Amino acid sequence: MDPAPGIGTAVHHPVPAAPPLRVIGGAVPVLLGVDHLRAWEQRAVVTTYSCATNGPRRMHCVGPLLYDVLGSHVFAAHATRKARAHHLVTVVGRDGHLAVLSWAEIDPDFTGAPALLATAVDHHPLDALGPQLVVPADACGARHISAITELRVTAAAVGPG
Ligand SMILES: Nc1nc2c(c(=O)[nH]1)N[C@H]1C(S)=C(S)[C@@H](COP(=O)(O)O)O[C@H]1N2
Ligand SMILES: [Mo]
Numbered sequence: 001m002d003p004a005p006g007i008g009t010a011v012h013h014p015v016p017a018a019p020p021l022r023v024i025g026g027a028v029p030v031l032l033g034v035d036h037l038r039a040w041e042q043r044a045v046v047t048t049y050s051c052a053t054n055g056p057r058r059m060h061c062v063g064p065l066l067y068d069v070l071g072s073h074v075f076a077a078h079a080t081r082k083a084r085a086h087h088l089v090t091v092v093g094r095d096g097h098l099a100v101l102s103w104a105e106i107d108p109d110f111t112g113a114p115a116l117l118a119t120a121v122d123h124h125p126l127d128a129l130g131p132q133l134v135v136p137a138d139a140c141g142a143r144h145i146s147a148i149t150e151l152r153v154t155a156a157a158v159g160p161g
Helices: 066-074
Strands: 021-024 030-032 043-051 055-063 087-093 098-102 116-118 132-134 148-155
Touching: 021 066, 055 132, 066 087, 066 116, 066 148
Parallel strands: 021 148
Antiparallel strands: 021 030, 043 055, 055 116, 087 098, 087 148, 116 132
């Protein structure tokens, strides 16, 4: 019988990277791996929240601001505050869990909340899992979406009630 691959040798098996996250809402969609997210300035935050089922949680997170990753891609430099004010950011996890932020929540001309796309949590890199949304001001965990596969920026719609 052939020996199992790697037995007796120092073969290193790199962990495969998660599929890149799709950013939709700019002129063309872009794909960003966790590695690409490290090209932006990395911020560190400690976030605490309480989960309805699992109780309190505290995480040390590192990654770029969601605003920095989306800002220049989605809006032209001359986009007015009123134009930005009616946009939404939908964040989708691999399991289909999703939540929205309003654009104004993360835009420094409005609330400027330092939401991150974490590339590491508690010093564990997220390359194999995919990035995690961190919303430090949130009291609960429902928007701390892990394994993000899509970020979609859309205009809020009005229509007949
Ligand atoms: N992709 C994905 N992310 C998710 C969830 C989920 O169901 N799917 N649940 C959220 C909720 S409700 C909480 S409390 C936290 C739980 O994180 P933990 O299991 O690391 O404590 O993950 C959040 N992120
Ligand atoms: Mo939760």
